[in-house]
Amino acid sequence: MSTIDTTDIPETIRELGPARPQRADALRNYEKLIAAARDAFAQDGASASLEEIARRAEVGIGTLYRHFPNRQTLLEAVYIDELQALCASAATLSELPPWDALVAWLYRFVAYLATKRALAQELLNYLDGDAALFQSCRAGLYAAGEPLLQRAQEAEAVRADTNLTEIIQMVGGIAKIPGLEPEQVEHILEVALDGLRYRAPVGQP
Amino acid sequence: MSTIDTTDIPETIRELGPARPQRADALRNYEKLIAAARDAFAQDGASASLEEIARRAEVGIGTLYRHFPNRQTLLEAVYIDELQALCASAATLSELPPWDALVAWLYRFVAYLATKRALAQELLNYLDGDAALFQSCRAGLYAAGEPLLQRAQEAEAVRADTNLTEIIQMVGGIAKIPGLEPEQVEHILEVALDGLRYRAPVGQP
C-alpha cells in the first residue's frame, strides 16, 4: 500500500543530520563518537559528560568538538543514527516468520524509544519545532514498519482490524509508563502484543 | 461547599518542605535563598547554577548547601513556597469584585505554572512519586480557588455550568501550549476566560 521506497528512507533521514566527514580517519572517529555517545546518553541521559564520551570513543576532546560543535548537534546525530538503524532493521527482519518479524521490530522500537526519551527533552529545548526532522522520522518509521505489519496480516498472524498507527501508539504508551522496571514493561508489552494475534473466528462461545 | 479551611492549607503544604531554621539570621538567609532561587530557576530553568543563586542571595555557598543539601531540596522548597503564595493570594484577592478576583487568581496560577514547569521535570527525576506532596498541593490549590469561583458564580459573574477542575484544566492547557510567546498565551487566555462569563439567558436569537 505504501508508495514510499523503504530502502531509501534511511538516507533521506541521514541527510537531515550534520554532514559526515570525507576522510577515512575522520569518518572512523565520527562513528566511534556516535557509538560512544549513544551508550553514554542511554546510560546517563542527555547530560552525559562530553569529555567522558570522547574518552570512551578513544578520541581527543577537540575531535569531538570539531565534529559536533555543541551537545545538541551530537544529540541530534545520535538520534538520527538510531532511527536509521531502526528503519534499516525492518529489512533484515523480513527473513523471519511474519509474526516474529513484527514483534522483533516492535521490541527494537521500544529500545529506540528509550534512547529517544532521553534525547527528546533536551532536543526540543533547542530544536523547538524543526518539524522537518520529526516529520521525516515519522515517515521513515511508518515506511519501515508498514510492510512488516502487512505481511503479518496477510499471513493471518495479526488481526486485520488494526493498523500501524494504533500499534505504535499502544507500544509507545506502554514503553512510556513512568516508574516501571524494564521487566515489568516487557511483561505488559508481551500481554498487549498477544492481543494483536490473529484468532480464527469461533462459532460458539 | 468545601469543608477545608483554606487558611490552614498553606501551613499544611509548608510542612512538607524542609524545616525552616529557628535562628533569626538563619531564617533571613533561608528566605533570601528561596527568593534568589525562584528568580534563577525562572530565568535559567532547573539547572541554574547554585553558586549563582548563593551570589544573588548575597550568601556564602556554604550557607546554601547547609540549608539545602542538594539541588532537589532547594527545588522542592521553591516549589512549595510558590504554591503556598498562590494559595495565600486567594484570600487577598477576595477583596476584589468576584469576577476580577477569579481572573486575577487564574493569572497568578499561570505564573505559578511557569515556575512549576521548570521545576517539575527535574523534581520528578528524584522525587519519583512522592505522591503526598503533589496530592497536598492539589488539595491546597482547590481549596484556595473554590471559594473564588463560588463567589463569582453566586454573583452571576461566571456561568453556572462549569467547575474549578474544568477551569484549571483549561487554563493549564493553554499555559502549556509549547512554543508560544507570553503575549500569545495571554491573548488566548483572555479569550478563553471570556467564555467563562455569565450571560443572561436571551429569548430570541
Place this chain on the structure above:
DNA sequence: ATAGTTCCGGAGGGAGCCTCCGCTTATGCC
C-alpha cells in the same frame, strides 16, 4: 556579660565545558 550553640562563608579539590593551535596524517598529483 558570658557560655554554648548555631550558623556563616569561602578556600580548595575535582570535574566538566569549550577554545585554540602546533603537530600528524591522509589524499591527490606528479
Place this chain on the structure above:
DNA sequence: GGCATAAGCGGAGGCTCCCTCCGGAACTAT
C-alpha cells in the same frame, strides 16, 4: 614512490560549577 597541502588530531589551559570542610562570627539564653 615521493611530496605538497589540506584536513584532521588531541590535549593543555582558562573558565565555571559542584560540593565539602572547618575556623571563626553571631545569636540566644541565662
